[in-house]
Amino acid sequence: MENFRKVRTSEEESPLPFPDLPPDVVEMKVKEGSKIRNLMNFAMAQMELKGSRQIVFSGCGRAVTKTITCVEIMKRKLGGLHQVTKVRYKTLLEVWENQDPLPDSPAQNLTVHKNVPSICILLSRDPLDPNQTGYQPPEPRHGLGTQLGEAAEEDMSGSSTKGLKRPLPPPCEELLTKKLQVQVPDSLKGSETTDHQLDHHH
Helix, strand or coil: CCCEEEEEEEECCCCCCCCCCCCCCEEEEECCCCCHHHHHHHHHHHHHHCCCCEEEEEEEHHHHHHHHHHHHHHHHHHCCCEEEEEEEEEEEEEEEEECCCCCCCCCCEEEEEEEEEEEEEEEECCCCCCCCCCEECCCCCCHHHHHHHHHHHHCCCCCHHHHHHCCCHHHHHHHHHHHHHHHHHHHCCCCHHHHHHHHHHC
16 A cells, blocks of 8 residues: 555535425534634624524534534624534545556555544524424523523622522621611710720721
8 A cells, every 4th residue: 555645635515414494504514624613704704794694504524523623612692592413424535646656557556444423513503493402492591500600700799609509697797787887976875885886807
């Protein structure tokens, strides 16, 4: 094989494995060398500017992970997308050319058939049949985990999310002392306990 050089690779064309696709659906064919930014710019333009309702991402062999990454980014950016994932095998045809044929023999080409895993993912703004294999419903916007996280970060002053994470008494005590401090100047002057509390807190 050392005298052979791969001259081309072609994958067999196969229809997309989804029923009822509109004829003009955009298929993003993700290749191993594709740049995710370029793919995403094009795909987002289709969905946002051209108003496509559905888009398909497909990739095979080493491009499978990149295909999945594109889909996850798309779902995060657009939200509310229904998804169907189909995994299958595709046949790749590799043509190898003999670089060093013997003087008398004609140049030989070898054709190698390779079976590689292939993934096809349909993303749709419109609901899809939830009973078909590989269906995933839209994720709640941003997912619950991040929502709680964001709320806790935005409001560090013992918000409801914070309150839920620790036993309830401490926040109540804090609130009581805060209220006392506010009232101290007017109504509670002169009593020792208040002075003590004020000293304690300032």
